Amino acid sequence: MEQAAPAKRGVLSPRLRRRLVPYLFLVPATAAMLLIYFYPMLRGVFTSFLDYNTAIGTSEFSGLENYQDIVRDESFWNSMQRSAIWVAGSVVGQFVVGFGFALLLNERWPGNRLVRALMLVPWVMPGVSVALGWRLIYDEQFGLLNDLLGRMGLHQLTWLNDPNLAMLGVILANVWKAFPFVTVTMLAGLAAIPDDLYDAAKVDGATMLNRFRYVTLPGVRNVTFVVVLLMVVWTFNYFDLVFVMTEGGPAQATEIAPVLVARYAFQQFDYGLAATVAVIMTVFNIIFAVLYIKTLRRAEV
Amino acid sequence: MKRRSTARWVGLYALVALGVVFTVFPILWMFTISIRPSNELYITPFRYIPPTPTLDNYIDVLTNQTTVPAHLEQGFGRTVIVAVCTTVLAVIIASLAGYALARFRFRGREPYGVVMLTTQMMPAVLFLVPLFVILRNIGLINTLPGLILSYLTFSLPFCIWLLRGYFEGIPAELEEAALIDGCSRLQALLYVVLPLAAPALVATGTFAFINAWNEFLFAFILAGEKPLLTVQLYSFIGQYGPQYGNLMASALLVATPPVILFLILQRYLIRGLTAGAVKE
Numbered sequence: 001m002e003q004a005a006p007a008k009r010g011v012l013s014p015r016l017r018r019r020l021v022p023y024l025f026l027v028p029a030t031a032a033m034l035l036i037y038f039y040p041m042l043r044g045v046f047t048s049f050l051d052y053n054t055a056i057g058t059s060e061f062s063g064l065e066n067y068q069d070i071v072r073d074e075s076f077w078n079s080m081q082r083s084a085i086w087v088a089g090s091v092v093g094q095f096v097v098g099f100g101f102a103l104l105l106n107e108r109w110p111g112n113r114l115v116r117a118l119m120l121v122p123w124v125m126p127g128v129s130v131a132l133g134w135r136l137i138y139d140e141q142f143g144l145l146n147d148l149l150g151r152m153g154l155h156q157l158t159w160l161n162d163p164n165l166a167m168l169g170v171i172l173a174n175v176w177k178a179f180p181f182v183t184v185t186m187l188a189g190l191a192a193i194p195d196d197l198y199d200a201a202k203v204d205g206a207t208m209l210n211r212f213r214y215v216t217l218p219g220v221r222n223v224t225f226v227v228v229l230l231m232v233v234w235t236f237n238y239f240d241l242v243f244v245m246t247e248g249g250p251a252q253a254t255e256i257a258p259v260l261v262a263r264y265a266f267q268q269f270d271y272g273l274a275a276t277v278a279v280i281m282t283v284f285n286i287i288f289a290v291l292y293i294k295t296l297r298r299a300e301v
Numbered sequence: 302m303k304r305r306s307t308a309r310w311v312g313l314y315a316l317v318a319l320g321v322v323f324t325v326f327p328i329l330w331m332f333t334i335s336i337r338p339s340n341e342l343y344i345t346p347f348r349y350i351p352p353t354p355t356l357d358n359y360i361d362v363l364t365n366q367t368t369v370p371a372h373l374e375q376g377f378g379r380t381v382i383v384a385v386c387t388t389v390l391a392v393i394i395a396s397l398a399g400y401a402l403a404r405f406r407f408r409g410r411e412p413y414g415v416v417m418l419t420t421q422m423m424p425a426v427l428f429l430v431p432l433f434v435i436l437r438n439i440g441l442i443n444t445l446p447g448l449i450l451s452y453l454t455f456s457l458p459f460c461i462w463l464l465r466g467y468f469e470g471i472p473a474e475l476e477e478a479a480l481i482d483g484c485s486r487l488q489a490l491l492y493v494v495l496p497l498a499a500p501a502l503v504a505t506g507t508f509a510f511i512n513a514w515n516e517f518l519f520a521f522i523l524a525g526e527k528p529l530l531t532v533q534l535y536s537f538i539g540q541y542g543p544q545y546g547n548l549m550a551s552a553l554l555v556a557t558p559p560v561i562l563f564l565i566l567q568r569y570l571i572r573g574l575t576a577g578a579v580k581e
Binding site (some may be wrong): 019021022023025026028029030032033035036039040041043044048072083097100103104107109115117118119120121122124125126127128129130132133134135136137139141142144147150151153175181184185188206230236237239240243244257258261262265266271274275277278279281282285286288293 | 310313314316317320321323324325326327328330331334342343345346347352393394395397398400401402404405407410413415418419420422423424425426427428429430431432433434435450451453454458459486511514515517518522529530534537538541545548549552553554556559560563564567571574575
């Protein structure tokens with residue numbers, strides 16, 4: 001036996017050792033993820049079954065009570081509705097602006113490279129900086145929007161202080177912040193369409209509109225699907241921008257789900273209820289993650 | 302290259318101009334407010350170019366001469382520490398894992414990759430309460446190490462996913478030669494693959510750094526007493542009330558490092574941006 005295994009590395013056969021190598025490489029990452037990701041995640045799920053409120057001082061198992069409370073909770077339903085509008089409005093806006101920009105940048109013209117770089121700046125800026133800037137664009141006294149309305153002789157608005165306009169306000173800021181991601185991704189998708197498809201369509205006498213309809217759109221179908229899914233998930237989870245712009249107000253008009261979680265946890269100290277909302281959000285995200293993986297798989301074939 | 306009529310050129314550039322205006326006007330708005338004294342905010346109609354432009358707001362903020370001292374230098378120090386440590390840890394751990402996922406065929410490889418991809422889609426708020434409780438229990442709440450650990454929840458899976466993609470693009474022949482020469486797998490990774498993957502490491506590290514720099518939610522909740530730059534910015538809203546010039550100067554100062562970093566390295570970063578959405 002001592003002859004069979006090289007003495008230096010112990011008792012495992014070389015074959016077994018070779019099979020173990022990949023797992024050894026994964027040990028640090030797996031250990032880290034278990035500790036800092038999956039353990040807190042499970043704990044979060046567990047917390048949703050607790051009556052855990054440090055303001056009242058309770059901490060005990062309560063089964064599904066939080067879930068029963070949440071379905072009767074108007075704030076919860078409000079946050080779901082607000083989130084739906086926030087996500088739908090943001091993603092549609094981001095896609096229209098982002099794809100439009102991608103179509104422009106996909107053409108050749110002098111200055112293209114410069115604009116490609118410039119366009120990405122909003123995406124790279126911290127959400128808090130962006131939120132502060134947009135707060136002042138919406139400022140009632142000297143904000144850009146009211147200034148423009150004033151110059152046109154129109155009635156000025158209170159924007160983020162108006163429950164009917166605040167959601168529109170945060171959505172517009174979010175469209176500005178995140179459209180560059182759509183542009184970059186759609187550009188990569190557009191670049192993957194073979195030129196001869198366009199040439200063939202041209203030879204067949206297709207108009208520009210027809211080439212767009214029958215070559216471009218089918219060509220970017222999968223990328224579009226993936227990008228929209230990603231934007232939906234990120235927007236649904238995105239906290240910084242709305243929180244810094246409005247803190248969920250006025251009158252809960254912009255209280256999207258993650259902002260509600262933060263309010264329950266860190267203003268009402270009801271960790272159980274906060275965790276419950278977070279778990280419900282996670283269920284939505286898992287559904288989107290599954291769709292996303294399926295789309296990626298389909299795109300590979 | 303096809304030729305365009307004058308009308309189409311005009312149309313094209315009109316659309317481009319529209320896009321550029323949309324992209325830059327909020328930044329210019331922030332800038333124009335940051336370089337004017339507060340009393341020039343309330344001239345109606347608003348003067349887009351400040352009558353008496355000044356750098357006072359920047360100087361006040363940087364030298365702590367504002368009504369409440371900004372102490373951005375403290376936030377800057379903390380942010381650099383957290384962002385650098387998160388980046389280094391994430392890239393080291395992710396290099397090992399990414400290499401295994403890219404090079405070896407083993408049981409569980411495919412699901413491991415899928416899990417790494419989907420972890421990035423889970424809501425940060427799910428971790429907020431448990432991390433808060435855990436960090437408090439082990440005495441790491443309101444500390445930079447606690448924050449660094451928390452940041453790994455999003456930066457590690459992201460780095461693993463990116464590096465795996467890059468490593469797959471590096472031909473295996475070179476390290477096979479090294480393995481035949483008696484290198485261990487770890488040595489092959491260290492001395493052959495990583496030097497070749499230097500641009501990928503830079504790109505991945507830059508992403509991790511920018512993400513950590515820009516992060517607000519965890520920093521706000523888990524280390525509010527040791528505020529990073531983004532948390533300081535948030536607190537300025539209350540502190541600087543009508544001194545919008547100070548506020549905008551700070552907002553732009555905090556945004557400058559990630560923007561500059563990105564513009565310098567964008568050539569390496571574009572591919573990473575679309576990883577996970579577009580197949581090469």
